[in-house]
Amino acid sequence: MLDTLTTRHQSGHLSFSVYRKPTHTDQYLQFDSNQPLQHKLGFVRTLHHRCQIICSSEEAKLAEIDHLQKVLSISGYTKSAWNTATSTRATPTVPRDPAETTKKGYITLPYVGHVSEAIDCTIHQAGVAVHLRPFNTIRGHLVHPKDKIKKGDKAGLVYQVKCADCSATYVGETERKLTKRIAEHHKSSSPIGHHMSWNKHPFSDDEVSILHQETNWFRRGMAEAIHIHILKLYHIRLQKIFWRVLSLFVVKD
DSSP: OTTEEEEEOTTSOEEEEEOOOTTOOOOOOOTTSSSOHHHHHHHHHHHHHHHHHHOOSHHHHHHHHHHHHHHHHHTTOOHHHHHHHHOOOOOOSSOOOHHHHSOSEEEEEEOOHHHHHHHHHHHHHTTEEEEEEOOSOHHHHHOOOSOOOOGGGOEEEEEEEEOSSSSOEEEEEEEEEHHHHHHHHTSTTSHHHHHHHHHTOOOOGGGEEEEEEOSSHHHHHHHHHHHHHHHHHHHHHHHHHHHHHHHHTOOOO
8 A cells, every 4th residue: 555545435436546745846866867777767667657556547547647747857857768668568479588588697887877888788798687886876975874893793704813923823714703703712722822822922802804704604614715725825935035035145155
């Protein structure tokens, strides 16, 4: 019953039409705004669809369509744009091959005027569906509905711990909150706790950094293995650089 105005007649039957609040301003997306054309035609199609499914009589449908056309014309929408958005596609007589209609994948691109539309046409020819998304909006700059999650409250992580007094580094993964996992590392039974107690090196939560966030257990384990491998390659490269620099200071007889 959303957006529905129900009228009961003297005969007892009910009729339905589109309901708008008294404070409704009929302000919609301007046609000349820097937004994807599919978004503009999409909301026109939505308004027309709402009219068709709510209005129970032809008189109500005609009145609603006339109202929409007048309101949208004020926002810059032409009759051609209305016809394009509300036209029904003819059903093909010959059934198409499902392999031809199935998309190979989907991609989302930021909308940058005609450049994005040209890229959309090129990618669409390759069988990939393209969704254009505005990225520079007032809401994106001013509205932040959710507070940022603190580092210690994040879960499903691949993290790295660096010793402040030496080059020792530990990479691990956890499904729980980072604070709970770090608290376990303070125990002497953990590799970090053993390193702290044996070498008398202090440890604080500031030395903990998040490398990757993934809720899936298998993918998180793969990310952990990749980061460990990258860390080993980094240390091997440092050792090579160290010995190469050291060789420059060795005096040969």
